[in-house]
Amino acid sequence: MSNKAPRGTRDILPQEASRWHFLEERFKKLCYIYDFAEIRTPLFEETELFVRSVGEESDVVKKEMYTFKDRGGRELALRPEGTAGVARAYLEHGMHNIPQPVKLFYYGPMFRYDRPQAGRQRQFYQMGIEVFGTKEPSADVEVIKFTAEFFLSIGFKNLKLHLNSVGCLQCRPFYQDDLKKFARGKLSLLCPDCQKRALLNPLRLLDCKAESCRELMKDSPQIEDYLCKSCHGHFNEVLDLLKALNVPYYVDSRLVRGLDYYTNTAFEFISEDIGAQGSLGGGGRYDNLVESCGGPAVPGVGMAVGVERIVLAMEKEKLWPEKNEPEGVFLAIDGPELREEGLVMLYSMREKGLRAETDYLNRSLKAQMKFAHRNRFRYVIIFGKEEKLKNEVKLRDMLKGEQLELSYEKALNFLI
Numbered sequence: 001m002s003n004k005a006p007r008g009t010r011d012i013l014p015q016e017a018s019r020w021h022f023l024e025e026r027f028k029k030l031c032y033i034y035d036f037a038e039i040r041t042p043l044f045e046e047t048e049l050f051v052r053s054v055g056e057e058s059d060v061v062k063k064e065m066y067t068f069k070d071r072g073g074r075e076l077a078l079r080p081e082g083t084a085g086v087a088r089a090y091l092e093h094g095m096h097n098i099p100q101p102v103k104l105f106y107y108g109p110m111f112r113y114d115r116p117q118a119g120r121q122r123q124f125y126q127m128g129i130e131v132f133g134t135k136e137p138s139a140d141v142e143v144i145k146f147t148a149e150f151f152l153s154i155g156f157k158n159l160k161l162h163l164n165s166v167g168c169l170q171c172r173p174f175y176q177d178d179l180k181k182f183a184r185g186k187l188s189l190l191c192p193d194c195q196k197r198a199l200l201n202p203l204r205l206l207d208c209k210a211e212s213c214r215e216l217m218k219d220s221p222q223i224e225d226y227l228c229k230s231c232h233g234h235f236n237e238v239l240d241l242l243k244a245l246n247v248p249y250y251v252d253s254r255l256v257r258g259l260d261y262y263t264n265t266a267f268e269f270i271s272e273d274i275g276a277q278g279s280l281g282g283g284g285r286y287d288n289l290v291e292s293c294g295g296p297a298v299p300g301v302g303m304a305v306g307v308e309r310i311v312l313a314m315e316k317e318k319l320w321p322e323k324n325e326p327e328g329v330f331l332a333i334d335g336p337e338l339r340e341e342g343l344v345m346l347y348s349m350r351e352k353g354l355r356a357e358t359d360y361l362n363r364s365l366k367a368q369m370k371f372a373h374r375n376r377f378r379y380v381i382i383f384g385k386e387e388k389l390k391n392e393v394k395l396r397d398m399l400k401g402e403q404l405e406l407s408y409e410k411a412l413n414f415l416i
C-alpha cells in the first residue's frame, strides 16, 4: 500500500476546503435567486443509462467510465456526469407530470478515467443546473445567464463564452455525412482516434487536440450551413436574447462538446489561464435525452461547472480574497488544576456561538499563545492561578496587542 490517494484523485485539505465552501455557497445562493431546487442522485447508476444518454461512441462512455458488476451481477457505473442521473430521477419520480419547467440543481463528485493533468482528474466535482420541460430559447438563455452570473460573482472578468448550435436529429445527419466525406480524403493523415471518429462520431473530428488534425480539418464544412429552419430560428433567438441581456459571446462553429446528447445550443466558458483544460463549465440543450432514457419526449437544457478547474483558475488570476481576518477566541488555561473550571468557560462561549478553542496537551502558556496566533484567533482569554485568585481573566486582543483584566462574565459579554 502506498499511503497515497489513488491516481487522479486528491484530498481537499482544511485550508482549501474554505474555498470550496465559498464556491458552493455562491452557487447555492444563485440557485435560490434563480429558483432552482436541489436534487441529490446516487453516485452510481446502471451503466446502460450513460450508454443511452451520453452516447455509446463518446469517449466518456467508451474509454472513461468506471464500470463494475456488483455482487448481484448488476452492471453499474460511477457517474461520469450529472445530467443523465438527474434525467433518470425526473422520469422515475414523475416530474414530467407536474407543471413545467422543472428546474433542478446538484453538486458532487463525478468520475472519469482519463490521463490526469492540471485541471483533469479522475474524481472531480461539478455543480450543475438542469431545466426540463421547455423548448423555449429563453430557457437556454436562463442557463447561460446563470453561468455567466456565477462566474462574475466569484470574480472572473475575462472568461470567454463559446457558443454554437449542433443542430437536431433532422438536420445534423446531413452535416455528419458531409464531414465524413470531407475526412475520408484525409483519413490516412488523421490521428488513429480521428480515423475512428470519421466513421463513428464525425462531429468529434472538430475538437481533436492534435495540431495536425486541426490543420487538416480547418476547412471542413460548417454546421451553420446545415441547420434546419427551426434550429436556425432557435439559435438566432438565443443570440438576440443574450445581446439584450448584455452577455458577451463568441459563436464558435467548431464547438461540439464531448457528450452526444446535445441538440441545438452548446456552450462553454473558457479560461485562457490554465492551459489545455480551460473549459471551466459547459452545457447545452438536450431535447432527446429524456426520451432516450425511456420516457416521453421532454426537452431540456442545462450546464455544469468544474470546481477543481475554477479553483485553479482563481489561483492563477489571484481572485481569492486575502487571508481571512483572525476571529474567535482561544482559552489559555494555565495549570492543570484549573482545567475543570476552564472547560466550563469554553463550553459557555461555544453555547453563545463563538468560535472557541483551548489546549488539549497541557502546553505552557507561551506555547498556547503561539498556537492561538498561528491558528488565527483574534482574542485569547488567559486563565491562570493569579487570575483565579482575583476572580478575573485576562482578555488579550491579538490584533491590537492590548490586554484587559476583567471578570469572565464581562469578557464573555464583550466577545458576544
Ligand code: HAM
Pocket (backbone or CB within 6 Å): 080, 081, 082, 083, 112, 114, 119, 120, 121, 122, 123, 124, 125, 126, 128, 129, 130, 258, 259, 279, 280, 281, 282, 283, 284, 285, 301, 302, 303, 304, 305, 306, 307, 308, 309
Ligand atoms: P462536461 O463539459 O463534460 O459537461 O463537464 C462540465 C465541466 O466539468 C467541464 O467544463 C469541466 O470544468 C469539468 N470537468 C469535466 N471533466 C473533468 C475532469 N476530468 N477533471 C476536472 N474537471 C472536469 C457535462 O458533464 C454535462 N453534464 C454538463 C451539462 C449539464 N450539460 C447539460 N446539463
